[in-house]
Amino acid sequence: DVKVTQSSRYLVKRTGEKVFLECVQDMDHENMFWYRQDPGLGLRLIYFSYDVKMKEKGDIPEGYSVSREKKERFSLILESASTNQTSMYLCASTSSITGSEQYFGPGTRLTVT
């Protein structure tokens, strides 16, 4: 059974803090993704990675960076958190096989005050 876990369900940080969101998957998936979800906007892709140490910008990468040192772990970093980064963050993973679904973690609701 595929499992994608995220380090926190809820997180409260102050403006200017450096924030780390961790994601781990246990299915040996090549591809991993970070999305943010905001009401009325759906899920928007921040960054994705298709291999260890490889990363690609998504649609809204500004203010974020990522790290993938091991295949199972994909980290999202907010270098200096701002209030407009208050959102739900979802991590996902998938294999490269055609038709494979993305498996999502439970999400982290981040509030920046």
Add this chain to the structure above:
Amino acid sequence: AQKITQTQPGMFVQEKEAVTLDCTYDTSDQSYGLFWYKQPSSGEMIFLIYQGSYDEQNATEGRYSLNFQKARKSANLVISASQLGDSAMYFCAIRSYNQGGKLIFGQGTELSVKP
């Protein structure tokens, strides 16, 4: 660039009736996949159904079916015999196999099932 459009922000349906959630897409790729996900109030994303661009038959998974009309670039989700537990947000998404498997999501449709 790929795009998904869901034009129904909210929908109501009576329990036991069928409901169709609309999804149109735009892509210049020949090979792609279409997905529907359900997100209940608890927040987890639940995969429902998948349709490949070369699949000739509409996909079905239990009470879910995907009405795929390729020429119209339409991939509507049909839920038959609605249940109270179907109340949730529903997202349509497209995956291009040229772009590392990333999904592009629509804005979502909030479905409410009335008893």
